[in-house]
Amino acid sequence: MEAKVKQFQEAVPGSLDELIRRQLDGGQAQPKIIVYDSLLPWALDVADRNGLAAAPFFTQTCSVSSIYYLFREGKLTAGEEAEKELCLYGLPRLEERDLPTFVPDPEASPFLLGLLVGQFSNLERAAYVFFNTFDKLEDQMVEWMASKWPILTVGPTLPSMHLDKCIEDDKSYGLNLFKPNRQTCLDWLDKRQARSVIYVSFGSLAVLEQQQMNEIAECLEKLHTHFIWVVRETEMGKLSSQFMEGNLKSGLGLVVTWCDQLDVLAHESVGCFVTHCGCNSTLEALCLGVPMVGMPKWSDQPTNAKFVEDVWRVGVRCREDENGIVRKVELERCVRVVLEDEEIRRNAARVKEWALEAIQDGGSSHTNINKFVSALTTSDA
Ligand SMILES: O=c1ccn([C@@H]2O[C@H](COP(=O)(O)OP(=O)(O)O[C@H]3O[C@H](CO)[C@@H](O)[C@H](O)[C@H]3O)[C@@H](O)[C@H]2O)c(=O)[nH]1
Numbered sequence: 001m002e003a004k005v006k007q008f009q010e011a012v013p014g015s016l017d018e019l020i021r022r023q024l025d026g027g028q029a030q031p032k033i034i035v036y037d038s039l040l041p042w043a044l045d046v047a048d049r050n051g052l053a054a055a056p057f058f059t060q061t062c063s064v065s066s067i068y069y070l071f072r073e074g075k076l077t078a079g080e081e082a083e084k085e086l087c088l089y090g091l092p093r094l095e096e097r098d099l100p101t102f103v104p105d106p107e108a109s110p111f112l113l114g115l116l117v118g119q120f121s122n123l124e125r126a127a128y129v130f131f132n133t134f135d136k137l138e139d140q141m142v143e144w145m146a147s148k149w150p151i152l153t154v155g156p157t158l159p160s161m162h163l164d165k166c167i168e169d170d171k172s173y174g175l176n177l178f179k180p181n182r183q184t185c186l187d188w189l190d191k192r193q194a195r196s197v198i199y200v201s202f203g204s205l206a207v208l209e210q211q212q213m214n215e216i217a218e219c220l221e222k223l224h225t226h227f228i229w230v231v232r233e234t235e236m237g238k239l240s241s242q243f244m245e246g247n248l249k250s251g252l253g254l255v256v257t258w259c260d261q262l263d264v265l266a267h268e269s270v271g272c273f274v275t276h277c278g279c280n281s282t283l284e285a286l287c288l289g290v291p292m293v294g295m296p297k298w299s300d301q302p303t304n305a306k307f308v309e310d311v312w313r314v315g316v317r318c319r320e321d322e323n324g325i326v327r328k329v330e331l332e333r334c335v336r337v338v339l340e341d342e343e344i345r346r347n348a349a350r351v352k353e354w355a356l357e358a359i360q361d362g363g364s365s366h367t368n369i370n371k372f373v374s375a376l377t378t379s380d381a
Pocket residue numbers: 059060178201202203204205206230257258259260261262277278279280281282284298299300301
């Protein structure tokens with residue numbers, strides 16, 4: 001990965017320069033600003049040398065990003081010091097297990113940590129700083145960040161059909177790769193009772209230990225509740241034939257290698273999402289009002305899980321054993337809490353409302369997007 005990123009960083013700025021110059025020298029649409037992924041801070045230099053404004057787009061939450069900033073500034077000490085509980089700048093009290101995993105152990109992934117703290121290397125020159133979040137979700141943190149940079153919260157960036165439904169079935173979203181299972185999952189869910197199904201998925205990268213897969217499988221058998229479990233092709237070999245056959249006989253679960261997650265989460269039969277708490281999965285569940293069981297492993301996931309449990313109170317986070325495994329008894333306990341706790345369900349419904357409010361007329365993200373568009377269309381900058 002490191003080599004690929006470096007290759008990209010060497011090759012792309014020059015091509016981008018060329019593209020912009022061609023556009024400036026006679027293209028019909030005159031560029032004014034580069035909106036770039038915040039992990040590519042060099043794009044701001046490309047913008048600068050071509051006389052354009054620049055705006056990074058952060059895809060992780062304001063809270064997670066602020067932790068990387070504080071770490072960069074030396075205000076968040078790693079190692080033993082981080083074991084002390086932290087309560088900074090509007091963040092909840094964080095223990096070491098709640099921090100993004102690269103922070104307490106900077107030597108483990110220096111390259112990735114470098115990319116993440118590098119997001120702040122030239123932020124003072126950005127015209128706007130976009131975040132895929134909305135004000136009510138992280139109000140204090142957004143406020144604190146906005147006191148330092150020109151922050152515009154513009155999230156959640158979910159397809160309209162899953163939020164305000166202004167665009168009914170947006171066929172342009174998602175990859176075709178998602179489509180084959182789309183109808184299978186929906187038809188299967190249609191036959192289940194409201195809020196009865198457990199949806200289990202760990203995103204696009206997670207590689208689970210064999211024992212962890214066994215614990216999940218045994219927990220699902222024990223719960224005897226309908227489930228959809230996304231097990232990516234590369235992980236399928238970790239499912240025992242005994243589990244697959246038993247499941248086939250009982251008809252309890254649907255195991256798929258990928259699904260249209262938004263469609264699944266939006267279905268009324270889904271009552272609980274067992275998730276690794278990747279930022280997209282977390283935001284999608286928040287916006288669709290689905291309570292979560294957090295099983296974070298890596299990167300920003302522990303911090304997202306902390307927010308799910310203690311800040312938004314829309315789920316619970318599993319405790320791992322001394323080997324980092326979530327045992328079946330613990331997973332079962334968490335799933336039962338999430339399926340049965342009415343307060344968690346009410347909170348999830350409330351956050352869903354906030355998301356909708358944010359993107360509707362007068363909402364924070366709606367207003368910010370309008371502000372940006374009108375600044376672009378009425379000025380030269
Ligand atoms: O069957 C599936 C499974 C997942 N998804 C989608 O895949 C995305 C998964 O994204 P995310 O939840 O962020 O997880 P990862 O793919 O694991 O993302 C990596 O990148 C994220 C962004 O930096 C980090 O927050 C995560 O910790 C990191 O693991 C989501 O949009 C899901 O809707 C599907 O559509 N179908």
